[in-house]
Amino acid sequence: MVFEWLHPVLIATALLLAAIGAVRRVNLWRAGQAESVDFVAGLIAMPGRYLHDLHDIVERDKYMSKTHAATGGGFVLSLAMIVLVHLLGLESQILAWALLVSLTLMFVGAVFVFKRRLNPPSRLSKGPWMRLPKSLLAFSGAFFILTLPMAGVLPEGFLSSSTGGWILTAVLTVFIAMGLSEMLLGMTWGGPMKHAFAGALHLAFHRRPERFGGGRSTGLKPVALDQRVLGVQKPEDFKWNQLLGFDACVQCGKCEAVCPAFAAGQPLNPKKLIQDMVVGMAGGSDADYAGSPYPGKEIGQANGGPLLTITEGLIDPQTLWSCTTCRACVEECPMMIEHVDAIVDMRRFLTMEKGSTPNKGAEVLDNLIATDNPNGHAPNSRTNWAADQNLPLLSDVKETDVIFWVSDGAFDMRSQRILRAFVKLLKAANVDFAVLGAEELDSGDVARRLGDDATFQSLAKRNIATLSQYKFKRIVTTDPHAYHCLRNEYADFAEGIADDLFDNIEVLHHTTFLNQLVQAGKLKLNPYKGGTVTYHDPCYLGRYNGEYEAPRELLRSLGIEIAEMERSGFRSRCCGGGGGAPITDIPGERRIADMRMEDVQTTGAELIAVGCQQCTAMLEGVVEPRPQVKDIAEILIESLVEPLAKELH
Amino acid sequence: MQPDSSTGLNGKGQDLKIVSLISIGQHPASGRARRAEQDGRAVELGMTLAASSSTQNLTVLHAGDSQQAALRSYAGMGLESVRVLQLRESADAVKTLSEYLHKHAPDIILTGVRAESGESSGMMPYLLGESLGWPVVSRIADIVSIKEGVAEILQALPRGQRRALTVRLPFIASVDNAAPEPRQSAFGPANRAFMEQQQCHSEPDTARNGWSIVSARKRPKRLKIVKAKTAADRFKAATAKPQGAGGKIMKNQPAAEQAQAIFDLLLEEGVLR
Numbered sequence: 018m019v020f021e022w023l024h025p026v027l028i029a030t031a032l033l034l035a036a037i038g039a040v041r042r043v044n045l046w047r048a049g050q051a052e053s054v055d056f057v058a059g060l061i062a063m064p065g066r067y068l069h070d071l072h073d074i075v076e077r078d079k080y081m082s083k084t085h086a087a088t089g090g091g092f093v094l095s096l097a098m099i100v101l102v103h104l105l106g107l108e109s110q111i112l113a114w115a116l117l118v119s120l121t122l123m124f125v126g127a128v129f130v131f132k133r134r135l136n137p138p139s140r141l142s143k144g145p146w147m148r149l150p151k152s153l154l155a156f157s158g159a160f161f162i163l164t165l166p167m168a169g170v171l172p173e174g175f176l177s178s179s180t181g182g183w184i185l186t187a188v189l190t191v192f193i194a195m196g197l198s199e200m201l202l203g204m205t206w207g208g209p210m211k212h213a214f215a216g217a218l219h220l221a222f223h224r225r226p227e228r229f230g231g232g233r234s235t236g237l238k239p240v241a242l243d244q245r246v247l248g249v250q251k252p253e254d255f256k257w258n259q260l261l262g263f264d265a266c267v268q269c270g271k272c273e274a275v276c277p278a279f280a281a282g283q284p285l286n287p288k289k290l291i292q293d294m295v296v297g298m299a300g301g302s303d304a305d306y307a308g309s310p311y312p313g314k315e316i317g318q319a320n321g322g323p324l325l326t327i328t329e330g331l332i333d334p335q336t337l338w339s340c341t342t343c344r345a346c347v348e349e350c351p352m353m354i355e356h357v358d359a360i361v362d363m364r365r366f367l368t369m370e371k372g373s374t375p376n377k378g379a380e381v382l383d384n385l386i387a388t389d390n391p392n393g394h395a396p397n398s399r400t401n402w403a404a405d406q407n408l409p410l411l412s413d414v415k416e417t418d419v420i421f422w423v424s425d426g427a428f429d430m431r432s433q434r435i436l437r438a439f440v441k442l443l444k445a446a447n448v449d450f451a452v453l454g455a456e457e458l459d460s461g462d463v464a465r466r467l468g469d470d471a472t473f474q475s476l477a478k479r480n481i482a483t484l485s486q487y488k489f490k491r492i493v494t495t496d497p498h499a500y501h502c503l504r505n506e507y508a509d510f511a512e513g514i515a516d517d518l519f520d521n522i523e524v525l526h527h528t529t530f531l532n533q534l535v536q537a538g539k540l541k542l543n544p545y546k547g548g549t550v551t552y553h554d555p556c557y558l559g560r561y562n563g564e565y566e567a568p569r570e571l572l573r574s575l576g577i578e579i580a581e582m583e584r585s586g587f588r589s590r591c592c593g594g595g596g597g598a599p600i601t602d603i604p605g606e607r608r609i610a611d612m613r614m615e616d617v618q619t620t621g622a623e624l625i626a627v628g629c630q631q632c633t634a635m636l637e638g639v640v641e642p643r644p645q646v647k648d649i650a651e652i653l654i655e656s657l658v659e660p661l662a663k664e665l666h
Numbered sequence: 667m668q669p670d671s672s673t674g675l676n677g678k679g680q681d682l683k684i685v686s687l688i689s690i691g692q693h694p695a696s697g698r699a700r701r702a703e704q705d706g707r708a709v710e711l712g713m714t715l716a717a718s719s720s721t722q723n724l725t726v727l728h729a730g731d732s733q734q735a736a737l738r739s740y741a742g743m744g745l746e747s748v749r750v751l752q753l754r755e756s757a758d759a760v761k762t763l764s765e766y767l768h769k770h771a772p773d774i775i776l777t778g779v780r781a782e783s784g785e786s787s788g789m790m791p792y793l794l795g796e797s798l799g800w801p802v803v804s805r806i807a808d809i810v811s812i813k814e815g816v817a818e819i820l821q822a823l824p825r826g827q828r829r830a831l832t833v834r835l836p837f838i839a840s841v842d843n844a845a846p847e848p849r850q851s852a853f854g855p856a857n858r859a860f861m862e863q864q865q866c867h868s869e870p871d872t873a874r875n876g877w878s879i880v881s882a883r884k885r886p887k888r889l890k891i892v893k894a895k896t897a898a899d900r901f902k903a904a905t906a907k908p909q910g911a912g913g914k915i916m917k918n919q920p921a922a923e924q925a926q927a928i929f930d931l932l933l934e935e936g937v938l939r
Contacts, residue, residue, distance in 0.1 A: 247854045372742060372852030379850035386739075387693040387700050395695040471853040 023190065024163065028104045031197040038205030039214065042264070045298055048323050049257030052224065059221035062229065066220040070229045074351045084129040088153060089213070091123025092200065099160060102167060113168035120161045127153035140270025142288070144307025149199065149209045156196025159189045207299070215264035216352050222258045228353060235344065235561045236505035237361055240369075240470040248365025248468060252297035252323045259359060263294040265352040268308055272346030272356065275584075277591040277613075278339040278598075282606030284311040285339035287346040287356045290332070294359060297321035297331050311336055312605070327363060328371075337363050338375050339603045342466050342596030343556040348587050364468030374467055377600045382469050389458040389476065391600075394428050400454045402433040406440055409451040411487045418449035419530075420487070422494035422503065424630075425459055431637065432630040438650040439495050439527055445660055446539040450493075456483045460499035465506070467597040477502070477510045485515030491523040493530045495650065497557035497629045498595075500526045504562065526558055528628045528649050532567040535574050541658035544576035548623035550652075551580045551644075553613070553636065554589035555629035568628050568649055575656050580620040590616055592635035599635070610635040614643050626652055682812065682835075683772040685725045686712035687763070687790070688748070690736045691782040701739040704778030706848030708841040709740055712776050713849075715809060725749055725772070729759040732861045742856030743849050749862045756875075757868035760790065764797040766866070774817070775838040779805055785874075791840045803833055805842035825906055 075082040098116040101107045131150035137143065162185075165171045203210040220229075227234035240247055249255055255263075272287035273279055279286050289303075289311055296303050300322040310316045314333065321331030328334050337360050346356045368374045374382060384393035400408075403423075411417065421443065426432030443450050461476035484492075494500050504524040511518050534540045552572060558564050565586050572579055584590045593599070593609025614636060617625050625646045627633050636646045686709045691702030709726055716724035724745075728737055732750035741748050751762050767775060780788035795802035807822040810830075817837070821829040822844035833839075894900040916924050932938045 242853070242857070368850075369852055370854040372744070372850035372855075374850060382850075383700075387698050388696045393693075393695055469853065471857075 024193065025104050025106070027190070027193060027197060028099065031201040032100075032104075035201040035205050038202060038207075042205050042207075042211075042215070045323075046257050046261045046264070048253050048298070049255050049260040050253070052256035052258055054222045054258060055226075056222070059223070059226070062226075063217060063221040066223075066229045067217065071216075071220065071351055071353065074349070074353075080129070080133070084126050084133070087122050087126030088130055089126070091119050091121075091126055091157065092153075094119035095123055095157065095160065096200070102164065103160075108167070110167070110169055113164050116164050117161060117168055120157045120164065124154065124157040124161065127157055138270075139309060140274045140288075142268035142270065142306070142308035144305065146209050146268060146307070152196055152199035152203075155192040156200055159192035159196060163189055163193070209267075212265055212267040212352065215261060216267070219258070219262050219265035219352065219354075222261060223353065224256060224258050224262070224355065224358070233563050235501070236509070237358065237465060239474065239509045240365055242471055242474065246366065247369040247470075248367070249359075249362040250326050250366045250370065252294065252321065252325075252327065254366075255294075255359070255362065259355070259362075260294075260298050262352075262354050263291050263298060263359075266291045266295070266354060267352060268292065269351065270308060271349040271351065273309055275345040275349050275588065275590075277341060277343060277345065277593060277609045278603075278605070279309075279312060280607070280612060281593070281609045282312045283339035283603050284314050284333060284336050284605075286311050290336065290356065290360070291354060293319060293321065293332055297325070297327055298323060303331075328367060332363070334367055334373065334375070335603050337367065338601040339598070339605070340596055341556075341591045341593055341598040341609065343591035344560040345556075345588070345591065348560050361466065361468060364466075365470055366468070368468035369471060374469075375601045375603070377602070378467050378597065381597075381600050382464060382467060382472060385459055385461075385464050385469075385472050385476070390425055390428060391459060391463055392425075392428060397455050399423075399427050399457065400452075402427050402436060403440075403452070406437070408440065408454075410454045411451045411489075412454065412456060414451050416488040417451040418490050419443070419451075420484070420489050420492045421450050421452050422460075422492050422496070422499055423452055423457060424494055424496035424499040426496060426630045429630070429634070431634060435495050435630055435633070435648040435650055438648065438654045439531075441654050442531060442534075442540060442650060442657065445657055446534045447660075448534070448539075451489075453483060458483075460496070460502040462498040462502050463597050463600065465502070466595070467600065474510055477507050478514060481507060481511050481514045481518060485518055489522065491525055491530075493525045493527055495527045495628075495630065495648070497526060497555045497562070498631065500524060501557045501561045526562070526564055526567070526628065528558070528568040528571055529564055531650065531653065532571045532574075535571060540653070541660075542575055542653065543656045543658055545572075545652070545656055549580045549621055550577045550624045550626055551582055551617055551620045551622035552585065552626045553582075553592065553617070553632055554585055555627065555632050556589065556591050556595055558628055559589055560587060568626065571649055571653065572626055575652070577626075579626075580622050582616045582620055584616055592629075592632040594631040594635040608639075610639050614639040617644055624652070681723070682715065682719055682774065683723050683725075683770070684712045684715055684774045684776065685727050685767065685770075685772040687775065687777040688726055688728045688737070688740050689778065689781045689783070690730065690734055699734065699736040699783075701736060701848065701851060702778055702782045703848075704780070704841055704843060704845075706740065706743075707843070707845040708776035708778055709743060709745075710848040711809065711841055711845055712774075713743065713745075714846070715774070715812075725770075727751070727763070727766070729753050729763050729766075731755075732863045737861065738856040738859060739851045741859030742851030742853060744852075744855055745859055747860040747862045749864060751864050751866050753866070753868045754870075756870045758871035758874075760793045760797070762866050762868050763790075764794055766864075767794065768798060771836070773835045774809075775800075775836070777838065777840050779840045779842060788840075791838050795838050798838070801833060801837045803831060803837055803839040805844075806839045807842055807844040808846070809839075 072082065075085055095116060098112060098119065102112055102116055127150055130153060134147055134150050166173050199208060200210055204214045225234040246254060268288060270288050276285065276287050286309055288308055292306050293303060302317065303319040304317040306316055319331050321327065340360045342357050344357055381391045384391055388394060388396050423436060426436055458476050458480050461473035465473035492503055508519040535542065550572060552568060554565060569579060590613050591609060592613050623644050625636060625644050626649050627646060628649050633646050633648055688705040688709060689702055691700045693700050712724045726740060726745055727749050729751040730753050732752055737748055751766060753759060753762060777791050780786050791802050803819055803821065805822045806819050807828060808820045810818040810820060815835045817833050817835060819831045819833055821831055822842035823829055892900060892903045894903050916927060
């Protein structure tokens with residue numbers, strides 16, 4: 018009998034070829050740079066990471082999470098049992114029935130995948146991905162019928178007993194071959210199912226394992242400045258597990274849908290970027306890519322290879338400079354791919370090796386090197402804004418409870434209003450605080466996002482050395498960018514200067530700190546008298562640091578009922594001011610800040626509460642008429658019940 | 667005239683030897699050492715000239731301390747090495763430089779108009795020109811072409827004006843702020859560049875020994891009384907750099923007459939006695 022050996026041979030061949038493909042794929046990843054990973058712990062943790070962390074993100078789209086659970090779960094179970102029943106020939110009616118159940122599960126899931134693909138949204142990639150639901154149906158359907166005789170539903174030998182049976186078997190074989198090549202060969206030779214293979218390993222060997230289990234890891238990784246090449250020049254310069262991460266992409270386009278630069282018509286699409294990384298890693302052209310292009314750029318022009326410079330032929334530098342580093346793509350990615358890391362890695366090469374930071378980039382970096390602030394102001398004019406504030410200086414008092422980290426808002430007249438408001442609140446709450454004055458330097462945020470890690474590291478080390486001279490319990494800042502650097506990035510550079518500095522102190526955003534003061538009753542507030550208020554989450558406060566609640570609680574304590582925007586909280590849309598984007602200023606069709614203002618206007622709010630000087634500047638840059646923009650500190654002083662003079666000591 | 671360095675420099679540009687002289691700059695707001703703005707432009711111009719010729723024949727030269735970190739910010743423009751004539755602080759850089767330049771005989775020497783630190787007298791190109799016996803072209807904005815040993819140069823004048831000059835090689839040119847901005851300095855190449863140190867004979871600057879140096883005092887500014895009648899005049903008065911009045915243009919007179927006029931002027935100004 019032909020069919021007795023045909024199907025087992027088919028399955029075995031598919032498995033063997035898949036294994037060969039897997040070895041080849043693994044070798045592509047191994048071309049990347051070394052990065053130490055706890056392999057055993059990662060593999061053990063992998064199923065948990067899949068079921069919780071990954072699935073929690075997929076769960077935001079209930080339709081897809083159920084569909085995927087049925088299809089994916091059904092497939093994994095079915096494959097295991099197919100090996101037992103059809104390849105190894107285990108004759109058990111119970112097993113056959115179990116297989117039928119799991120195949121049914123997979124089939125039902127596949128029907129929903131099919132339905133989704135009837136009229137797919139623009140963010141989804143087409144091409145081979147349109148074939149996938151058919152392959153899923155073919156695989157589950159064909160194996161279902163093939164298993165029926167073993168379950169005793171159809172008589173044994175039914176499939177070869179008559180001419181009809183022969184024809185049916187031939188048709189089944191075609192479907193099985195189709196299903197097996199999609200599901201097994203495609204997994205390791207680069208089909209849509211690659212996401213299952215690479216994705217599982219990506220979860221196990223993720224570069225930021227801290228992200229799993231509800232954790233957060235957002236600080237950029239430092240560059241070793243004595244390397245042969247600084248930053249990423251060619252795909253091989255990525256860490257091996259970054260390459261693995263690129264391969265995990267399912268091209269769902271969730272990143273594309275939230276990317277502010279993509280929406281503004283700037284030449285960036287995070288999904289295409291990751292696919293271009295895959296092209297670079299494997300070699301070839303982007304002609305097979307079947308999703309949305311970079312706005313304004315044609316598909317099919319990009320070519321790359323593991324040893325070719327990425328920015329010469331594969332990716333236009335403008336694509337990299339369009340990113341605002343808002344992390345919306347990373348937050349949305351079900352495969353937990355790190356787009357921002359990759360973009361900044363490539364920017365590092367452009368800035369530190371090629372010296373090609375666009376527009377005002379070079380000037381800003383030169384200023385940071387020569388004057389420790391981005392606009393080239395005289396370093397000793399940093400405290401001019403506070404000439405009338407009578408602020409205690411740490412160089413005088415040496416010891417304080419709170420260091421108020423002023424940040425570069427000190428040089429900007431609009432931001433100075435926020436600083437003054439915050440100082441007034443600190444004084445009203447009787448907080449023991451001091452400032453570093455001229456000793457404070459730029460946090461290095463812009464330098465780092467522009468790819469100049471050398472300048473960032475120099476600023477960070479000098480700031481840490483300054484901080485280490487004084488005794489204090491916490492640092493509070495009104496600038497979420499400085500907050501992020503101090504809280505998440507400086508600790509990497511404290512070694513040898515002030516080893517445990519960051520273990521013993523707390524870094525807080527001013528909204529968090531003010532909320533503590535208000536909740537503790539140290540600040541008395543009148544109810545807010547005004548119109549509707551909405552709140553804009555700054556990326557570096559929200560997605561980077563998880564602080565969504567304190568600013569909202571503060572507003573609520575004023576009696577404000579926040580008119581939330583559709584995109585708020587972890588889905589907040591960037592103002593366009595992060596990542597040095599206003600400095601590199603890549604042209605698009607719209608301005609990101611204008612789009613954010615449209616979001617605001619749909620709520621009917623008359624006032625936008627913000628917790629970031631950069632967001633304030635970007636949103637106030639939108640032409641009138643538009644709602645007013647105020648920092649939360651500014652809103653609070655309007656309602657502040659000022660303590661009588663005698664209550665202050 | 668349109669500067670067009672891509673086409674004009676072919677011809678005999680192949681075996682040009684260019685030297686860009688660099689100094690340690692000083693940031694006006696912070697006083698920190700940096701790449702000097704004009705010297706950076708001299709290097710930029712040198713790099714553009716070298717890139718358009720077939721051989722890389724640009725030497726970036728500094729007389730002073732090779733350990734100065736600011737030198738690396740020039741190297742970060744993409745130089746493989748910076749040649750440093752190692753000098754003590756008290757030494758006279760002009761003597762050492764002119765000895766070196768005399769020995770290596772380049773075709774073009776590019777400098778800034780004046781240094782941002784040190785004496786900052788702006789005399790360097792002239793002193794070098796005197797000792798080498800070469801012509802000095804001040805405040806150039808671009809070198810348009812070099813053909814058969816003659817360079818076509820754009821000299822920067824106030825208010826964006828340019829004067830086209832032709833100068834026979836070799837010459838010394840000081841580069842004005844109107845020249846193309848220096849390219850970005852990148853950390854990687856800056857860090858890896860080779861500081862080619864050359865020990866050399868140096869003589870102390872005897873003139874300077876007699877000086878006492880005090881910090882500068884802000885001089886009171888003369889009030890500018892604007893007697894403009896129209897808005898356009900006021901705008902011009904507010905934005906224009908003052909142009910020297912007087913003088914006369916002699917183009918068609920015989921050379922002897924022109925020379926006599928220059929001689930008379932130098933006598934009148936007390937340059938010659």
